[in-house]
Amino acid sequence: MARKPSKQRFTVVHPDCAAIDVGGREHFVAVDPRHENPVQSFTSFTDDLLKMANWLESLGIKVVAMESTGVYWIPIYEILSERGFDVYLVNARATRQITGRKSDVLDCQWIWQLMTHGLLRGAFRPDDLTCCVRSLVRQRASKVKDQAQTLNRMQKAMSQMNIQLANVISDISGVTGMKILRAICAGERDPVQLAELTDRRIKAGKEAVARSLHGNWRREHLHALTQELAAYDFLEQQIADCDDAIKAALEQLPLAGEIGTDLSRFPSSQHFCSWLGLAPPTRISGGHRLAGGGPKIVNRAAQALKQAASNARNDKGFIGASHRARLTRMDTSCAIKATAHQLARLVYNLLTKKQAYVEQGLEEFEARSQDRQVRALLRKARKLGYQLVAA
Template identity: 65%
Template structure:
């Protein structure tokens, strides 16, 4: 019997290339029917990256697909993007081959083949200006984490000397705590003199603080305390430098909203003064076009993370569902035969989603529509699921604000209670109809 002709996929990109990215070398594949050689190897030196771009331009290649391998793709992406190529940054899960032989040559050819038929989608990447600010915000976050580690090591040194200062004041790096720690490092050992450095806003009295400052003062622990205090001060200086660089990066971005007003709620941000918080708030409104801090559970730090990770332009996402899926906050769609599949969905690490989850966790005590919604979710689902659902709600709100340019309008807890009462009444009416009964309003 004659063999039927196999149907071939439609070719979407006629002039494209696939790149297998590595730490030492990049393998590039093009159409073997049009070009010879069809596969070439380039090192990761800058002159070879430029030669790679020159070669692709000589072949009239317009679309390039490459794997997002570690951080090795960044220099190549920047070179190709600057040359005007349409670069698709692809998740490695989408380019995974079937079982069998595997090599760098086969990988780049497989990426080219998938890209030819339009089977790959590029990752979301903001504009270069937003990416520059994003790097600074991430660097600041790393410095804050490093400082938190140094604070923990200071606390460990104090505990080893049986200095119970953390038991009587809430923050050992506050005004009172830092004064006492600096005096200890400089050689002061008298609990009475150290407790005299107490700030008037501390709830604990001077006698209680003095009792907590009786310790053994061992030399090795004092040495560790001094080094960690110096590390804390150094990181504090670096955080301030990051804040200055972030302010300069925000000033270089296009202005979407020239008129800014005062914040609608008190702004709280670690390592920033009130004037710095106000300046950052106004700069974010100018860049984003809307005030994200108007949402009750979103503070200035979370708004900065969202601005650096998303940017003001969300045209890459057709709907809020696409944005929620990219954030990893949408409900899973692992369904086969009409039934959910067992196991967990792939874990997605997204800094914007983490910031939204932090904002969602802050909604537990918030007296707003979002806070009431979150508390209602906590009554019927696990805490982690409720936080994810509230973060999903925040993502939809932010999408609507950025795409439509509309400010956030607080509905209030009263409207939520009214909607909740309406849902309960409709549920009772459905149950009554099933039982052949009718609800009658009390006189």
């Protein structure tokens, strides 16, 4: 006789919670249906966001969950955090609605149901000072990228005039390149006079530089070159302003970094490495690992760790030896990711357990490697029915 299925109910983890469906113009907020008008909408204006916070406070709400939609969530997050709410910023992949049932009201109610039963996890967000430094660094990186594009457009304008300066000097943004470009924009057209601006460190002679500066000097290309040079100088000043702002922000931080100093949100180093995107995927079904990797994660802290790992090839310590050993048995990209994973665990222990890194040296690595080889030989000998005897 078939056994009747047991009626299992989800446990209520957050009884006093709210959920917000974030939008560009309007935000929909859902609370427990026992309250009057459990779903309300608020515009994205600041006064309405303050009304939202007041309404949630009047209902005794303690936990608020919302999707990380674009940048629209940032003002809500900051206002609610300042009011003392425990704000969960959740990934949109974890709150996907049933196909065919999609609306703002249903979305906020669905997020509320998930949050009530503790089925959502909040994303990691550092403290305010760290967030300030991160924003400034990303702004600077954006300006550097824009400046590189202006260099490409300057190079395009010179190529259209058949100015082959890039073929005789390695970097047109260097001292010689900038002097020549500024002289061209100022009206100088004589290749010999322009070649006199060559720095003594340039390997190509002045004669070769002069030959590269024979061009057609068409008006439209000169106009483009002049505008791009002005844009380059403007971005150079903006980058310097970003450097000053970053320096001022760093003076208020005990330890600078992309992640800050508080990693209490992560229960273990495994959770921290998973957030970085450095942990191996755990796509398993039917006891077998599924093909393909996990979701693509773009994390600046992970990128920095990977860069450090790629430079570990020439390191003379324990980490360098570990990285070189990985390179002998796996692809370069996999070895870099594995070494970055090792560095991430060290960072986690440093910030959470205050465990300083102690260099173990090449001798320790060789001893561990030999011990692993011995254990592997013992397992293989037992499997074949032999007994391994030390010489």
